[in-house]
Amino acid sequence: MISGLVSEKKQKKKNLLLAAALELFLSKGSDSTSIDDIVRKAGVAKGTFYLYFHDRGEILKAIMAERSDYLLRMASEKAELQNPSSATERLLFIVEALVDEFARHPVLLGLMYRNLTWGILLSSETVKDVGILGERGQDALCPSADFDKMAFVIMELVTSVCYSSIILGEPAGIEVMKPFLLSSIRRLLVDEDKIRSMGQNR
Amino acid sequence: MISGLVSEKKQKKKNLLLAAALELFLSKGSDSTSIDDIVRKAGVAKGTFYLYFHDRGEILKAIMAERSDYLLRMASEKAELQNPSSATERLLFIVEALVDEFARHPVLLGLMYRNLTWGILLSSETVKDVGILGERGQDALCPSADFDKMAFVIMELVTSVCYSSIILGEPAGIEVMKPFLLSSIRRLLVDEDKIRSMGQNR
Amino acid sequence: MISGLVSEKKQKKKNLLLAAALELFLSKGSDSTSIDDIVRKAGVAKGTFYLYFHDRGEILKAIMAERSDYLLRMASEKAELQNPSSATERLLFIVEALVDEFARHPVLLGLMYRNLTWGILLSSETVKDVGILGERGQDALCPSADFDKMAFVIMELVTSVCYSSIILGEPAGIEVMKPFLLSSIRRLLVDEDKIRSMGQNR
Amino acid sequence: MISGLVSEKKQKKKNLLLAAALELFLSKGSDSTSIDDIVRKAGVAKGTFYLYFHDRGEILKAIMAERSDYLLRMASEKAELQNPSSATERLLFIVEALVDEFARHPVLLGLMYRNLTWGILLSSETVKDVGILGERGQDALCPSADFDKMAFVIMELVTSVCYSSIILGEPAGIEVMKPFLLSSIRRLLVDEDKIRSMGQNR
DNA sequence: GATGAATGAGAATTCATTCAT
DNA sequence: AATGAATGAATTCTCATTCAT
Numbered sequence: 001m002i003s004g005l006v007s008e009k010k011q012k013k014k015n016l017l018l019a020a021a022l023e024l025f026l027s028k029g030s031d032s033t034s035i036d037d038i039v040r041k042a043g044v045a046k047g048t049f050y051l052y053f054h055d056r057g058e059i060l061k062a063i064m065a066e067r068s069d070y071l072l073r074m075a076s077e078k079a080e081l082q083n084p085s086s087a088t089e090r091l092l093f094i095v096e097a098l099v100d101e102f103a104r105h106p107v108l109l110g111l112m113y114r115n116l117t118w119g120i121l122l123s124s125e126t127v128k129d130v131g132i133l134g135e136r137g138q139d140a141l142c143p144s145a146d147f148d149k150m151a152f153v154i155m156e157l158v159t160s161v162c163y164s165s166i167i168l169g170e171p172a173g174i175e176v177m178k179p180f181l182l183s184s185i186r187r188l189l190v191d192e193d194k195i196r197s198m199g200q201n202r
Numbered sequence: 203m204i205s206g207l208v209s210e211k212k213q214k215k216k217n218l219l220l221a222a223a224l225e226l227f228l229s230k231g232s233d234s235t236s237i238d239d240i241v242r243k244a245g246v247a248k249g250t251f252y253l254y255f256h257d258r259g260e261i262l263k264a265i266m267a268e269r270s271d272y273l274l275r276m277a278s279e280k281a282e283l284q285n286p287s288s289a290t291e292r293l294l295f296i297v298e299a300l301v302d303e304f305a306r307h308p309v310l311l312g313l314m315y316r317n318l319t320w321g322i323l324l325s326s327e328t329v330k331d332v333g334i335l336g337e338r339g340q341d342a343l344c345p346s347a348d349f350d351k352m353a354f355v356i357m358e359l360v361t362s363v364c365y366s367s368i369i370l371g372e373p374a375g376i377e378v379m380k381p382f383l384l385s386s387i388r389r390l391l392v393d394e395d396k397i398r399s400m401g402q403n404r
Numbered sequence: 405m406i407s408g409l410v411s412e413k414k415q416k417k418k419n420l421l422l423a424a425a426l427e428l429f430l431s432k433g434s435d436s437t438s439i440d441d442i443v444r445k446a447g448v449a450k451g452t453f454y455l456y457f458h459d460r461g462e463i464l465k466a467i468m469a470e471r472s473d474y475l476l477r478m479a480s481e482k483a484e485l486q487n488p489s490s491a492t493e494r495l496l497f498i499v500e501a502l503v504d505e506f507a508r509h510p511v512l513l514g515l516m517y518r519n520l521t522w523g524i525l526l527s528s529e530t531v532k533d534v535g536i537l538g539e540r541g542q543d544a545l546c547p548s549a550d551f552d553k554m555a556f557v558i559m560e561l562v563t564s565v566c567y568s569s570i571i572l573g574e575p576a577g578i579e580v581m582k583p584f585l586l587s588s589i590r591r592l593l594v595d596e597d598k599i600r601s602m603g604q605n606r
Numbered sequence: 607m608i609s610g611l612v613s614e615k616k617q618k619k620k621n622l623l624l625a626a627a628l629e630l631f632l633s634k635g636s637d638s639t640s641i642d643d644i645v646r647k648a649g650v651a652k653g654t655f656y657l658y659f660h661d662r663g664e665i666l667k668a669i670m671a672e673r674s675d676y677l678l679r680m681a682s683e684k685a686e687l688q689n690p691s692s693a694t695e696r697l698l699f700i701v702e703a704l705v706d707e708f709a710r711h712p713v714l715l716g717l718m719y720r721n722l723t724w725g726i727l728l729s730s731e732t733v734k735d736v737g738i739l740g741e742r743g744q745d746a747l748c749p750s751a752d753f754d755k756m757a758f759v760i761m762e763l764v765t766s767v768c769y770s771s772i773i774l775g776e777p778a779g780i781e782v783m784k785p786f787l788l789s790s791i792r793r794l795l796v797d798e799d800k801i802r803s804m805g806q807n808r
Numbered sequence: 809g810a811t812g813a814a815t816g817a818g819a820a821t822t823c824a825t826t827c828a829t
Numbered sequence: 830a831a832t833g834a835a836t837g838a839a840t841t842c843t844c845a846t847t848c849a850t
Binding site for chain 1: 818819820821822823
Binding site for chain 1: 319320324348350351352354355358359361362363366372373374378379382383386389390391392
């Protein structure tokens with residue numbers, strides 16, 4: 001456990017930097033946060049920043065990865081607590097939790113919007129076991145081949161709609177857009193074959 | 203008519219600036235384009251920029267508005283040429299034209315992704331008469347109340363998916379994502395009541 | 405003449421920078437002179453430097469060109485005043501003037517040594533008409549084909565010997581090295597054919 | 607012998623540093639090589655550098671001394687292999703070997719040009735016994751008094767001309783300058799008395 | 809309206825050096 | 830002897846903005 005403590009100590013300054021950067025990115029946006037700001041807030045020397053990160057983009061990426069991972073886990077756990085009756089239900093609960101979190105923390109949303117592409121996160125191992133679409137296979141929400149694409153499309157949709165709605169108020173407030181978003185997702189998950197047959201009717 | 207010519211002449215420098223800025227934004231990205239770059243390329247003096255624009259954000263906004271308007275019109279016209287048999291068909295043709303355009307001009311896509319929210323454009327008068335969801339009312343693709351939201355959600359989805367797919371190659375190339383995107387949109391437009399009843403089965 | 409005055413005014417800041425840089429390069433050496441130092445001494449803003457020079461190397465080059473050109477003219481004039489009886493005499497007077505100047509201003513020598521290669525200067529038009537080897541042709545000090553090479557070799561020799569002798573005191577002081585240098589140059593200018601025949605004797 | 611081994615081991619890190627520094631100086635130039643670069647390449651800790659060298663200048667000096675000594679020995683040996691018929695011949699062979707080596711390794715040339723003055727090396731004991739001007743005395747290439755000066759002047763000349771010719775291409779390529787340089791040196795070694803008498807004729 | 813020289817605050821980055829372990 | 834995390838002064842370079850002409 002000593003080595004654990006050592007490496008913990010070794011990472012202390014790095015963690016100070018990460019914490020400071022997160023706080024500043026959230027309050028001022030990443031574009032207007034200088035490395036000077038970060039080290040001043042972290043209480044470390046300028047050079048220490050470059051000991052751990054190559055540039056501002058790198059610390060942003062690190063923070064985005066950590067935040068989105070955390071966000072997804074948190075939403076997943078919240079959904080589980082509501083005993084979803086189906087995979088669809090579960091997904092909708094997850095989305096709802098995400099929307100609520102974004103509504104509570106618009107700055108976080110602003111930060112994640114277009115600094116984050118879910119593509120990378122969703123294909124990462126850590127998130128695979130969380131899952132947002134339930135198990136692949138029999139009970140899956142969509143054909144296995146489309147699994148990744150669907151997860152990805154849904155997450156991009158959620159972020160885009162939240163951003164526009166919560167931050168810009170366009171085309172309507174989040175209280176109006178949320179139900180619409182949820183029903184949109186429900187529609188997305190409808191079995192494709194059934195859609196095609198229904199499409200014929202029009 | 204003289205005054206018309208005069209005001210046209212008066213705008214000459216402004217147009218030079220707009221043209222120069224567009225070209226630079228596309229080739230270097232808006233972040234790395236300085237006002238210096240713009241005036242040099244436009245062949246006007248530094249001070250002249252501030253005669254017409256307050257800052258870089260303003261010229262960017264102007265360009266984004268013009269570009270997205272043009273893009274939507276172009277896609278609309280292309281769709282019309284294919285004699286769509288229904289409003290859904292027409293919308294899918296429009297989306298296809300947009301995707302193709304983005305695939306041909308990744309730089310334009312990158313520019314729009316980072317600097318445009320369809321919310322503003324879609325609610326503008328100039329785009330209203332283009333329309334992407336057909337006429338409101340009887341034959342409409344979705345309930346009148348959801349009209350704007352649906353248009354908005356679809357456009358955000360298209361941009362997000364294109365960006366991730368074309369620029370980042372995540373979660374797959376655009377040739378794979380395009381059919382998936384089109385079928386996703388088809389599903390989004392399915393009548394909600396039918397969905398709900400189908401949702402029960404799960 | 406108005407335009408002359410205008411362009412003179414336009415160059416005022418540039419000249420302030422050049423003067424400040426020269427003074428600093430001479431007193432601290434070019435390596436330990438920062439752009440900050442230069443602008444502070446010149447009394448202009450930081451950005452103004454970059455309005456006129458791309459980087460420190462550029463201002464150094466400009467100064468070196470001006471200084472060496474001046475130096476050569478000065479030495480040439482001094483030589484002329486002594487009514488040299490032959491082209492060889494004239495060259496030796498020039499070299500002597502250069503050596504004396506370097507001995508009086510070791511800092512200048514230190515600056516020019518290995519920041520300057522005579523090659524560029526000697527082939528420039530401004531120096532062509534000064535000449536250090538007299539007229540090409542009949543009376544020339546060396547075959548026309550070797551003219552440039554000879555001028556170049558002599559100047560490199562002078563600078564090298566002066567530097568080592570004056571700055572480092574190696575292998576002897578300048579009062580000892582000067583006569584040796586002059587006689588070395590005299591030897592260099594000896595007709596090659598004669599040398600070859602003399603070489604046989606050894 | 608144990609102590610010998612120990613002190614050899616003790617020097618192991620120092621040698622690692624020297625080897626790493628040489629390689630870096632040659633590939634990046636000494637100015638753009640940081641101590642960080644050196645220790646990283648050497649695989650030792652930052653602090654270890656300061657255990658053996660006071661600053662970068664010190665390690666540079668050490669390397670320059672070793673390199674130029676090696677270079678001179680190498681050139682000397684090569685010259686010997688060609689069975690020079692006279693001291694002049696021998697010197698010219700040495701110079702030729704040096705020029706060829708510089709032409710093959712322009713980086714080495716650049717490094718030596720900027721950081722070496724032959725003055726120090728030529729007066730060192732290790733080089734005295736190599737000699738480039740043959741034995742002092744009867745058969746010497748020049749009067750004993752001028753021995754050191756001449757050796758020095760020739761070496762500076764060779765380095766300067768090689769640098770300008772090989773690196774800058776001024777005033778001509780090395781294939782053109784080499785013969786000229788060799789004949790110049792031949793002239794430099796001509797007996798001074800004979801010169802003086804010949805000088806009268808002009 | 810138009811110009812463009814001048815500004816100077818500020819951002820990023822480097823690197824020799826120290827020192828507790 | 831050896832380490833390497835931490836330092837922070839120093840430096841380069843950018844760029845939006847102003848203003849006298």
